[in-house]
Amino acid sequence: MQFIQTRGNDNTRPKSVSFSEAILNPSASFGGLYVPESLPDMGIVFLSEYLNSDYKHLAFDLLQKFEIDIDDDLLWEALDRYDHFDDSNNPVPVVKIEEDAWVSELYHGPTRAFKDMALQPFGVILSALAQRREEEYLIMAATSGDTGPATLETFKNKPNIRVACLYPDGGTSDVQRLQMVTEEAENLKVVGIHGNFDDAQQALKSLLGSEEFKQELSEKGIQLSAANSVNFGRIIFQIIYHIHSYLELVRRGEIGLGDEAYLVVPSGNFGNALGAYYAKKSGLPIRKILIASNANNILTDLINTGVYDIRDRKLILTESPAMDILKSSNVERVLFDKFGAERTREMMEALNDELVYHLTEAELKSLQEDFAAIENTDAEGEAVIAEYAARGYLMDPHTATCLKAYRSLREEPLPTLMCSTAEWTKFSPTVARAIGLDVEGDEAALAAVSQTLNAPIPRQIQALFEKGIAHGTVVEKTQIKQEMLAFL
Ligand SMILES: *Cc1c(COP(=O)(O)O)cnc(C)c1O
Numbered sequence: 001m002q003f004i005q006t007r008g009n010d011n012t013r014p015k016s017v018s019f020s021e022a023i024l025n026p027s028a029s030f031g032g033l034y035v036p037e038s039l040p041d042m043g044i045v046f047l048s049e050y051l052n053s054d055y056k057h058l059a060f061d062l063l064q065k066f067e068i069d070i071d072d073d074l075l076w077e078a079l080d081r082y083d084h085f086d087d088s089n090n091p092v093p094v095v096k097i098e099e100d101a102w103v104s105e106l107y108h109g110p111t112r113a114f115k116d117m118a119l120q121p122f123g124v125i126l127s128a129l130a131q132r133r134e135e136e137y138l139i140m141a142a143t144s145g146d147t148g149p150a151t152l153e154t155f156k157n158k159p160n161i162r163v164a165c166l167y168p169d170g171g172t173s174d175v176q177r178l179q180m181v182t183e184e185a186e187n188l189k190v191v192g193i194h195g196n197f198d199d200a201q202q203a204l205k206s207l208l209g210s211e212e213f214k215q216e217l218s219e220k221g222i223q224l225s226a227a228n229s230v231n232f233g234r235i236i237f238q239i240i241y242h243i244h245s246y247l248e249l250v251r252r253g254e255i256g257l258g259d260e261a262y263l264v265v266p267s268g269n270f271g272n273a274l275g276a277y278y279a280k281k282s283g284l285p286i287r288k289i290l291i292a293s294n295a296n297n298i299l300t301d302l303i304n305t306g307v308y309d310i311r312d313r314k315l316i317l318t319e320s321p322a323m324d325i326l327k328s329s330n331v332e333r334v335l336f337d338k339f340g341a342e343r344t345r346e347m348m349e350a351l352n353d354e355l356v357y358h359l360t361e362a363e364l365k366s367l368q369e370d371f372a373a374i375e376n377t378d379a380e381g382e383a384v385i386a387e388y389a390a391r392g393y394l395m396d397p398h399t400a401t402c403l404k405a406y407r408s409l410r411e412e413p414l415p416t417l418m419c420s421t422a423e424w425t426k427f428s429p430t431v432a433r434a435i436g437l438d439v440e441g442d443e444a445a446l447a448a449v450s451q452t453l454n455a456p457i458p459r460q461i462q463a464l465f466e467k468g469i470a471h472g473t474v475v476e477k478t479q480i481k482q483e484m485l486a487f488l
Contacts, residue, residue: 001066002143003232006336007032007345012332019068020129023122023233025240026226030345031352036230036253036334040065042243043283044258050247053212055091056082058247058486059240063212066236074128081154085109086458091117092241094248094417095488097393101406101416102254104245107396110460111179112423113322115150120235123154123161126233130160132141137225138217138488139163142200144321145172146422148190149179151227156185162222164189164484166200172321175426175461184470189309189487192474198315203477207484215288216485228269228397230329238275243284246418255415257482260287262410264402264418267291267299270330272419277334277370290409290416291373291402292383294318298326303373306364308347309356319378319397322421327351372409376401382434386466390437394455397430424449425461 002016003007009015010029017025042062050058057077063075070078085091086108095103109116130137141151148165155163156159160438167180169192176293180190193200207213217224217467229235242263249255265273273289293300297314302308311324318324348358359367384400402418412417415462424431430443432438437448443465450457475483 002037003034004033004037005029005032006332006341007348008341010284019066023126023231024129024133024135024225025223026231026233030151031348032123032341032345033230033329033332033336035336036066036232038421039282041106041283042279044285046252046283047243047247048257049249050243054089055240055244056080058244059332061238062240062243063236068236070125074125077128081124084120085116086090086142092204092244094245095393097104097388098406098416099416100413101391102245102249103395103399103420104241104419105416107420107423108202109150111146111149112426112458112461113150114419114421115145115146116236117152117241119150119154121237122227122233123151123158123411126227127155127161129160135160136220136222137161138222139225140166140204142159142166142204142226143172143180144168144197144324145176146322146426147160147228147234149176149183152180152183152188152190153232155227156183156188157186162187162189162401162487163227164487166191166193166204166233168192168196168200169194170316171196171200173427173429175428175464178464178467181469181471182464182467184468188471189484190471191480191483193405193480194474194476196315196317197321199477203480205298207481210481213481213484216488220488222342222488226412228329229269229274233280235271235330235333237276239278239282242276242279242286242417242436244287246284249415249417258285258357260285262287262290262406262414262416264290264292264416266323266401266419266421267293268328270299270328270334272421273371274330274333277337280370281337287414288369288409289371290402290405291371292405293373293375294320294323294401295375295377296324296326299328299331300373301374302331302359303367306361306367307356308351310351312354319427320376320401321382322398323401334367334370339363372405372477374405374409380404382430385431385434386436389431389453394431394449394453395420395426396424396427396468397400397434398422398427423458424455425457
């Protein structure tokens with residue numbers, strides 16, 4: 001299958017490209033994104049064949065259906081990364097928490113957030129492709145805390161790929177920072193900056209725009225790629241688990257094959273929700289995708305009013321930092337799918353130039369056929385954490401935003417699958433506060449929550465506090481270029 005571009009073609013690039021081209025060089029014409037030309041049919045017939053299949057076989061055949069130009073051996077090598085998740089037979093356990101609601105636990109990989117679901121196999125594929133082409137790639141990431149660790153973890157010691165990661169010093173949890181600064185490998189560079197996530201992102205942007213930096217890259221023969229969810233190589237792996245979790249409910253006899261369900265997704269950059277949308281469009285019986293936002297309610301506004309407006313907005317720091325975002329990249333792929341390239345380009349240019357775009361009434365109606373959305377305050381999230389902790393189920397503050405959507409957005413009491421995007425151990429100070437424990441810092445919070453609720457701390461998290469610091473650098477924004485040039 002070929003991949004086409006959300007904002008049309010500018011005649012300087014091919015009209016369509018292969019999967020491997022789209023993931024190595026993910027920036028498309030007019031600043032757009034790559035999307036598959038069409039979606040495979042994964043309706044009832046497909047689903048019924050996979051009722052007894054394990055995760056990796058489902059994933060393999062689903063990826064085959066996209067006819068991607070990755071050979072079988074490499075695909076299996078990539079999927080074998082799931083063998084290192086907590087349960088090597090099932091990377092995504094589905095846990096019942098209500099009579100008609102289940103949690104799809106997407107965090108059982110090495111960095112304890114759902115980013116591993118895609119980045120683990122993606123890292124194997126990207127590095128192998130770069131090696132075969134004898135090309136060198138640099139991946140630059142600004143992170144608010146989950147993308148950074150997952151990107152470093154998947155690419156450490158991988159040939160032909162270097163990763164440079166910027167994080168806001170003091171803007172991540174201790175666990176997230178330690179996951180980055182203890183990651184020791186020749187091909188990784190981690191730099192803290194004085195400032196917030198916005199500053200880190202801006203520093204990255206200005207670096208990528210700097211002629212001196214581009215010059216240096218081309219002299220060294222290094223090309224830029226990306227590992228965030230603008231890269232379709234991330235999205236394709238985020239379709240699979242939605243299908244897996246639905247099948248899991250059928251297997252257990254909780255629902256019948258073909259029964260409709262709701263899916264709830266705590267959203268930031270909309271990559272996870274986009275995977276759900278593609279699954280629904282391919283035939284998974286999903287009534288609607290319910291989007292949970294935090295105080296940065298840009299997605300909730302879009303889905304409820306048809307207006308995406310960031311003119312008077314400032315990023316608000318919340319207890320669900322991975323959802324603190326104003327420009328949500330993957331909405332663009334939904335707009336393209338529904339309204340085509342010309343209209344998508346028009347709206348994305350309006351967002352760029354005027355910081356706002358408007359859907360027509362008909363377009364809004366179309367969006368609402370697939371999505372509904374609601375926002376959460378931090379206090380509501382903490383109340384949910386406390387409520388379920390008391391009943392024996394621990395969840396992180398991102399997962400907690402799902403419950404309000406489940407309780408208030410369903411038009412009918414259909415079975416509901418909620419995405420759990422991180423383990424509580426990544427956000428233990430918030431979880432400790434929610435259940436009424438008074439402690440400072442991650443290490444104390446982990447111990448206190450673990451002891452109070454008899455909850456295990458996984459070895460990946462426990463070990464962080466004993467590891468040596470490999471990247472101690474914290475600099476001013478203005479010093480980043482120098483640091484990066486030295487790394488290259
Ligand atoms: C990245 C992340 C999200 C947001 O996912 P998107 O695909 O960007 O919408 C939500 N929760 C956690 C814990 C995350 O790490």
